[in-house]
Amino acid sequence: MTIILDGKKSAHLIIENIKKKTANLKEKPGLAVILANNNPASRIYVGTKEKKAKEVGFNSYVYKFDENTGNEQIIELIKKLNEDSKVQGILVQLPLFSHLSESKIIESIDPKKDVDGFHPINVGKLNLGLDFCPIPxxxxxxxxxxxxxxxxxxxxxxxxxxxxxxxxxxxxxxxxxxxxxxxxxxxxxxxxxxxxxxxxxxxxxxxxxxxxxxxxxxxxxxxxxxxxxxxxxxxxxxxxxxxxxxxxxxxxxxxxxxxGPMTIASLLDNTLELYLRSLE
Ligand SMILES: NC(=O)c1ccc[n+]([C@@H]2O[C@H](COP(=O)([O-])OP(=O)(O)OC[C@H]3O[C@@H](n4cnc5c(N)ncnc54)[C@H](OP(=O)(O)O)[C@@H]3O)[C@@H](O)[C@H]2O)c1
Incomplete structure (x- = not known):
């Protein structure tokens, strides 16, 4: 007999649990999503992330850039978000416009707010099996x-x-x-x-x-x-x-x-985890 690994069902349970935990928090966790490409699929993914983040009770901030944007403008925004106490998770939707530097932009995220776990410090921690890091x-x-x-x-x-x-x-x-x-x-x-x-x-x-x-x-x-x-x-x-x-x-x-649904649920889980760690 073949068993179907039902991601929708598992994700639903994770999300319900996050909703419950979030309802008891004084402040709402904040997730910032940066979109810098015209890829229709990426736009749909960002829309879903925004919708799901709001559904569980998070604050969701979406920043969209057009093709005339340079690395500096995005890095400047990330630096502000790194300092913003309302934001605990920063996500850069990949891929970026081809003229942008994925590595420079990802490396400008504070590793403690790197909700996707793509910053080299977090990649290193994951591979070394060192203390906590956000997992992709x-x-x-x-x-x-x-x-x-x-x-x-x-x-x-x-x-x-x-x-x-x-x-x-x-x-x-x-x-x-x-x-x-x-x-x-x-x-x-x-x-x-x-x-x-x-x-x-x-x-x-x-x-x-x-x-x-x-x-x-x-x-x-x-x-x-x-x-x-x-x-x-x-x-x-x-x-x-x-x-x-x-x-x-x-x-x-x-x-x-x-x-797919497990990816979204993990993003929300990582955001809550980073929020809780920011209180420590
Ligand atoms: N379900 C979700 O939540 C979710 C999340 C992320 C991504 N995705 C999807 O997952 C897929 C992969 O995403 P990605 O970002 O990892 O893509 P990617 O960066 O394009 O990487 C694709 C990988 O597949 C390898 N590959 C390509 N053709 C192959 C072949 N014929 N045989 C064996 N390996 C081959 C490539 O090898 P080389 O390194 O040698 O080029 C590369 O390592 C995409 O369809 C993406 O949309 C889904």
Whole structure:
């Protein structure tokens, strides 16, 4: 029997819990989101983040920049937000306009307000296993989803497909922290199906529609689909060919309704966590 890893359900429980905790706070946590590109998908993501933040009782601040904006203007805003006691989480929606410097902009965020966990200090802390750091939202959500289904990661053979700083690399670090044996594959990997067929857990984050077919997966594997792609018909699909792969998997995420809602829930969770730490 294949079990669907229901991200909507898990995310709903996390969000309800955040709402309850927030209702008891004196001040509202504040999440600032910076958008500096014209990508329609990014605009939708920012809109969803704003809506969800308000739903749980946070203050939400959205700053939109046009293509004439330079690094300096965004960094100037971030410096103000770093000092603003009403803001505990700062998120820069990626990608940015191509003329902007992602690294300069991310590095200007106070690591204590880096709600996405993309600042080099937090990336370093995550990889070194040092004290608290905000964990990148998509990998954090995936680990939480697997735990919600009592899936143990210890000793499991995990294959992460994709090596982005946002998903693939932090995902691999978290799996390693959970004592999985981790392989990272990418576009130059040879014989991908041979590698994935040995995996107990496959986490695919490539953005290549239906890359993962039935022949990539061993019977009983756990399959997590991070990819979000709009197909020609305007339907959201993932990296995984769900209709084929779900016949072999023991657990599988649907797309949509799997990893996406967990990412948003983790963002809200990180914002609340940074707020609570700011009081210490
Ligand atoms: N559900 C969510 O909440 C959520 C959150 C974030 C992202 N996403 C989605 O997840 C996908 C990946 O996002 P991202 O930001 O990590 O993308 P990205 O920065 O474009 O990275 C894609 C990765 O996939 C690898 N790749 C590309 N083609 C491949 C192939 N044929 N075989 C194996 N690996 C291949 C690339 O390898 P190279 O490094 O060699 O180029 C790269 O490492 C996108 O669809 C994105 O929309 C979803």
């Amino acid at each position: 939202c998509t990998p954090k959500g995936i680990i939480r989803l697997l735990k919600d289904y009592q899936i143990s990661l210890e000793g499991k053979n995990a294959v992460v497909i994709g090596r982005s700083n946002i998903v693939g690399k932090p995902m691999a670090a978290l799996l390693l922290k959970e004592s999985a044996t981790v392989t990272i594959a990418h576009s130059k990997t040879k014989d991908l199906p041979i590698i994935t067929k040995k995996a107990d857990i496959i986490i695919s984050a490539t953005g290549i529609p239906h890359l993962i077919k039935e022949n990539f997966v061993q019977t009983g594997a756990i399959v997590v689909d991070v990819g979000i792609i709009k197909n020609k018909e305007g339907k959201i699909i993932g990296d995984v060919d769900f209709s084929e792969v779900s016949k072999k998997a023991s657990y599988i995420t649907p797309t949509p309704g799997g990893v």
